Amino acid sequence: xMAPERFRPLAGVLAALLVTGVGGMLxxxxxxxxxxxxxLSAQVRERLPESGVRAEVTAVLxxxxxxxxLLEMAVLLAALLGAWHLGPLRLSRGEVSRGPVxxxxxxxxxxxxxxxxxxxxxxxxxAAGGAFQAGALLAGAGVLLLVVRPDALALRDxxxxxxxxxxxxxxxxxVAGSVLFAGRALLEYxxxxxxxxxxxxxxxxxxxxxxxxxLLFAGGRPRRGGGG
Amino acid sequence: MSQYLWYALVGTGLFSIxxxxxxxxxxxxxxxxxxxxxxxxxxxxxxxxxxxxxxxxDPVPHAMVLTGLVVSVSxxxxxxVLIGRVQRLHGRPELPEDEx
Numbered sequence: 125x126m127a128p129e130r131f132r133p134l135a136g137v138l139a140a141l142l143v144t145g146v147g148g149m150l151x152x153x154x155x156x157x158x159x160x161x162x163x164l165s166a167q168v169r170e171r172l173p174e175s176g177v178r179a180e181v182t183a184v185l186x187x188x189x190x191x192x193x194l195l196e197m198a199v200l201l202a203a204l205l206g207a208w209h210l211g212p213l214r215l216s217r218g219e220v221s222r223g224p225v226x227x228x229x230x231x232x233x234x235x236x237x238x239x240x241x242x243x244x245x246x247x248x249x250x251a252a253g254g255a256f257q258a259g260a261l262l263a264g265a266g267v268l269l270l271v272v273r274p275d276a277l278a279l280r281d282x283x284x285x286x287x288x289x290x291x292x293x294x295x296x297x298x299v300a301g302s303v304l305f306a307g308r309a310l311l312e313y314x315x316x317x318x319x320x321x322x323x324x325x326x327x328x329x330x331x332x333x334x335x336x337x338x339l340l341f342a343g344g345r346p347r348r349g350g351g352g
Numbered sequence: 353m354s355q356y357l358w359y360a361l362v363g364t365g366l367f368s369i370x371x372x373x374x375x376x377x378x379x380x381x382x383x384x385x386x387x388x389x390x391x392x393x394x395x396x397x398x399x400x401x402x403x404x405x406x407x408x409x410d411p412v413p414h415a416m417v418l419t420g421l422v423v424s425v426s427x428x429x430x431x432x433v434l435i436g437r438v439q440r441l442h443g444r445p446e447l448p449e450d451e452x
Binding site: 135136139140142143144146147150151154155157158159160161162163164165168180181183184185189192193196199200202203204206207210211254256333337340341343344 | 354356357360361364365367368371372375376397401402404405406408409410411412413414415416418419421422423425426427429430432433434436437440
C-alpha cells in the first residue's frame with residue numbers, strides 16, 4: 125500500500141498558472157501564423173524526380189532529410205542498449221491467457237502481418253508507407269507472438285539477432301558514407317541508383333525497427349544463447 | 353476559424369494537459385503517459401500546420417512527425433524499463449523525495 129499523497133494546493137495553483145501561461149502563448153503563436161504557407165512542399169515537389177522515389181514523405185525521410193532518419197535509427201538502437209543494460213529479460217508466463225481462439229488467431233494473424241509488412245515497405249516507394257510503418261507492423265506481429273507464445277519466439281541474445289538489430293543503421297551509415305568516396309556529399313546518393321539504394325536501406329531498416337521495437341516491448345536483455 | 357487552426361488548438365490543449373500531468377503526478381508511469389500526451393499534442397500541431405500548404409499537405413512536417421513518433425516510442429520504452437528499475441530499488445514507482 126502506497127502512502128497517501130500529500131495534498132499541496134500551492135503547487136497545484138502554481139502548476140495551473142504555468143500551464144495556462146504556456147498554453148496561452150502557444151495559442152497566441154498559432155493564431156499569429158499566416159493561414160496559408162506552402163512550407164517546403166514546392167521545393168520537395170520540384171526535386172522529387174531526383175529522389176528515386178515517387179512518394180513525397182519517403183523522399184523527405186530517406187533522401188532530402190536522410191540525416192534525421194539515420195540518427196533516428198541510432199536513437200532506436202541506443203534506447204534498446206539502454207534497456208538491455210538495466211537488467212535481464214523477465215517474461216511473465218503466468219499471466220498469459222492462452223485459449224484455442226487466441227492460438228489459432230495468432231497462427232493466422234502473424235503470417236498475414238508479415239505479408240502486409242512486405243507490402244507496406246514496397247508501397248513506400250510511391251505512396252503512403254515505408255520502413256517505419258512496415259517496421260511497426262512487424263513489431264506488432266512480434267509483440268503478439270511474445271504475449272501469446274513466448275516459447276515460440278525463444279528470445280536469446282544470439283549473434284544473428286545482433287546482426288539484425290544493427291543491420292538497418294549500419295547499412296544506412298555505410299551507404300551514407302560510401303558516397304563520399306565518389307566525391308559526393310554525405311547521404312547524396314547517385315540519382316541513377318537512389319531508388320534501389322533507398323529500397324535496400326528501407327528493407328534493412330524495417331527488419332531492425334521491427335525487431336528493436338519487439339525487444340523494447342520485452343524490456344530487458346535476453347539470455348545469451350548459442351551462435352547462429 | 354479555419355480547420356487547420358482548430359486541430360492545432362486541440363493539439364495545444366493536449367500539450368497543456370500533458371504538461372500539467374507531468375508537473376503534478378508523482379507516479380512515474382503517469383509521468384511517462386503525460387509526456388506521451390504532450391508529444392501527441394505536438395504531432396497534432398505539426399500535422400495541422402502542414403495542412404496550410406493547400407489540398408496536398410506539406411510532406412516535410414509529416415516526415416518530421418514520423419521521425420518523432422519513433423523517437424517517442426523509444427523514449428517511452430526506455431522510460432518504462434527505468435521505472436521497473438526504480439520500482440525494484442525503492443519498492444515503489446516514484447522518485448524518492450529529498451529528506452531535508
